[in-house]
Amino acid sequence: MGWHDSRIHALSFVPEQYEIVFDIDYIFQWIPPESNESHFKFWVAPATLVFENIYDLEFDIESHDGDLEIDGITRKDPAKPLNGQFTGKDVDWLWVIECQEGEIRFRSDGYKQFIRAAPQLGGAQSIDLKRRGFSFARSRME
Secondary structure, three states, X not given: OOOOOOEEEEEEEEHHHOEEEEEEEEEEEEEOOOOOOOOXXXXXXXXXXXXXXXXXXXXXXXXXXXXXXXXXXXXXXXXXXXXXXXXXXXXXXXXXXXXXXXXXXXXXXXXXXXXXXXXXEEOOOOOOHHHHXXXXXXXXXX
C-alpha cells in the first residue's frame, strides 16, 4: 500500500485499546493527463487507518497552515513487543509516518485500513471536507 500525498483530516487516540486512528483520504490511483489536459486526476476515497498496540509515540510536526499530508509510511526495527503476552503477537515494528510537515513515530504490531466509501474520480488528491466530513468509522465499504 502507498499513502503518498494522502491528507490526514483528523487523528484520534484510543488509549484503552492502545490505538492511534487517522481519518485520511486514500489515493487509489493517479491518472496522467491526456494529450489535451494539463493536470492529473485521482481516484480517492475516505478511509480510516488504525495502528494497533502502539507505544513510544512521538510527534515532530510543524504545520503553518494546519494541513497534514503523508509523504510515506515505513516500518523498520522489528522487536519483541512489550505486551506480546496480551496481544498474541511476537513482533512489533517502529513505524514512521513521514509527513510534508514532519514525522509521527511509534511502535506497533500492525495496522488495519477501512475504506468507507467508493473511490471518486476528481482533479484533487483529497475530498472536500464539506462532502466527506470527519469520521473514524471502521466499517468497510460494501
